[in-house]
Amino acid sequence: MPSPTQEKHAKFVLSPWLPQGGLVAPVITRGEGSFIYDEDGKKYFDLGSGLIAVNLGHGHPKVVKAIQDQAAELGYAAPSLFNAKRAALAEELSEISPWAKSGEGCRTFFTTAGAEANDDALRIAQHLTGRRKVLSAYRSFHGSTGSAITLTGEDRRWGGEPGFPGISRFFAPYPYRSPFYAETPQQETERAIEHLERVLMHEDPKRVAAIFVETVVGSNGVIVYPDGYLKALRALTEKHGILLVLDEVMTGFGRTGAAFGAIRFDVVPDMMTFAKGVTSAYVPLGGLMVRESLAKTFDTRALPSGHTYSGHPMAVAAGLAAVRAYKEENLFARGKELESFLAESLAPLAKKYDIVGDVRGVGAFFAVEFVKSKAGKEPLVPWHGDGPGVMKTLYAELRKREVYTFGKFNCCMVAPPLNAKKEDITKAIGALDESIAALAATL
Numbered sequence: 001m002p003s004p005t006q007e008k009h010a011k012f013v014l015s016p017w018l019p020q021g022g023l024v025a026p027v028i029t030r031g032e033g034s035f036i037y038d039e040d041g042k043k044y045f046d047l048g049s050g051l052i053a054v055n056l057g058h059g060h061p062k063v064v065k066a067i068q069d070q071a072a073e074l075g076y077a078a079p080s081l082f083n084a085k086r087a088a089l090a091e092e093l094s095e096i097s098p099w100a101k102s103g104e105g106c107r108t109f110f111t112t113a114g115a116e117a118n119d120d121a122l123r124i125a126q127h128l129t130g131r132r133k134v135l136s137a138y139r140s141f142h143g144s145t146g147s148a149i150t151l152t153g154e155d156r157r158w159g160g161e162p163g164f165p166g167i168s169r170f171f172a173p174y175p176y177r178s179p180f181y182a183e184t185p186q187q188e189t190e191r192a193i194e195h196l197e198r199v200l201m202h203e204d205p206k207r208v209a210a211i212f213v214e215t216v217v218g219s220n221g222v223i224v225y226p227d228g229y230l231k232a233l234r235a236l237t238e239k240h241g242i243l244l245v246l247d248e249v250m251t252g253f254g255r256t257g258a259a260f261g262a263i264r265f266d267v268v269p270d271m272m273t274f275a276k277g278v279t280s281a282y283v284p285l286g287g288l289m290v291r292e293s294l295a296k297t298f299d300t301r302a303l304p305s306g307h308t309y310s311g312h313p314m315a316v317a318a319g320l321a322a323v324r325a326y327k328e329e330n331l332f333a334r335g336k337e338l339e340s341f342l343a344e345s346l347a348p349l350a351k352k353y354d355i356v357g358d359v360r361g362v363g364a365f366f367a368v369e370f371v372k373s374k375a376g377k378e379p380l381v382p383w384h385g386d387g388p389g390v391m392k393t394l395y396a397e398l399r400k401r402e403v404y405t406f407g408k409f410n411c412c413m414v415a416p417p418l419n420a421k422k423e424d425i426t427k428a429i430g431a432l433d434e435s436i437a438a439l440a441a442t443l
């Protein structure tokens with residue numbers, strides 16, 4: 001029986017991306033560390049860090065205090081006025097950015113979310129290059145607003161079509177299901193780049209302003225590009241004067257075992273977008289980091305973007321406290337430490353269950369991909385669907401065992417907060433093991 005709050009929620013709130021009829025979800029009332037609690041007091045380990053965003057766990061005292069203090073001090077300042085915390089956060093971001101090593105640094109334009117950051121990055125890339133076209137990858141997600149939804153390379157884009165003009169897509173590597181019939185990671189990289197070169201030839205590289213990619217494909221199944229792909233992509237974009245925009249909305253702030261995926265994979269982009277982990281998701285904040293050599297263009301030309309909430313004091317105060325907490329608590333390195341722990345803890349699931357086709361990831365960012373059987377690799381549920389609620393069964397079984405996570409299609413996210421205790425992660429993976437057994441028994 002739905003509770004009164006569940007009934008009210010279903011009656012008055014529209015939930016994202018789903019048919020609304022019959023929706024019921026736990027009513028979350030409190031969060032502490034790696035756990036969230038529902039209205040009945042039941043606790044769930046947050047194995048998906050919210051939406052891969054609560055990288056510091058819930059209720060980090062320093063971030064909470066920064067938000068409380070900021071609310072008492074100043075709730076709003078127009079973005080055209082200056083603000084000390086906004087400046088301090090942008091400086092911190094420059095210092096942890098992939099442009100810090102060379103001394104170049106960057107400037108940040110703040111937004112409210114990741115999608116807006118990608119919209120702005122696209123427009124700014126067009127202004128910087130004087131070119132109109134943009135390329136992005138199939139099987140990507142870049143957000144649900146204006147041009148971000150058209151950049152998106154999966155089914156969530158379909159409802160927003162025909163969309164923003166001038167965006168074409170290409171296939172990026174997917175080692176488990178190679179679109180290029182590759183048999184080795186090296187082949188996958190080489191063939192993916194060859195394919196992209198061919199796409200560029202047909203689009204005319206001189207008309208292409210930017211290529212957008214997620215540094216690791218996030219909500220479409222945590223696809224880690226094979227060695228050398230991002231570097232080869234960088235070389236190709238440089239050759240044609242095309243800007244490389246890395247979408248670090250999901251991968252930023254320690255998720256890949258470094259401040260940003262760009263640093264983990266040693267690639268220097270032209271712009272980077274971020275959101276989610278910048279405040280550990282406590283307050284909505286996103287942004288666009290522009291390398292200094294490009295940002296200075298706007299010393300003499302107007303920046304072609306602006307928002308009422310750009311660099312909102314509440315958001316930047318939370319962001320500043322969160323970024324300092326990541327640094328003080330060495331959490332970017334903890335993400336890297338969790339990589340081998342998660343890989344070793346999840347590997348037995350792939351051996352044990354014929355429906356577990358692949359377990360993959362980097363840092364504290366993993367996914368389990370489900371199949372009908374290992375041999376055939378046919379996805380357990382079809383693209384753009386969950387069959388008759390097959391994956392829903394898995395998430396319901398997990399919740400029965402006090403674990404929350406989420407996924408898309410046949411992939412389930414395993415991405416705990418960066419400061420989660422190993423014993424709690426082990427327990428959650430034990431629950432995942434039992435939940436997969438329960439799911440397999442229903443098939």
Ligand SMILES: Cc1ncc(COP(=O)(O)O)c(C=O)c1O
Pocket residue numbers: 051112113114115116118141142143144214218219247248249250275276286
């Ligand atoms: C890689 C990536 N880009 C952009 C977005 C959109 O961010 P937001 O939901 O903050 O608009 C997301 C959201 O999940 C994302 O994963």
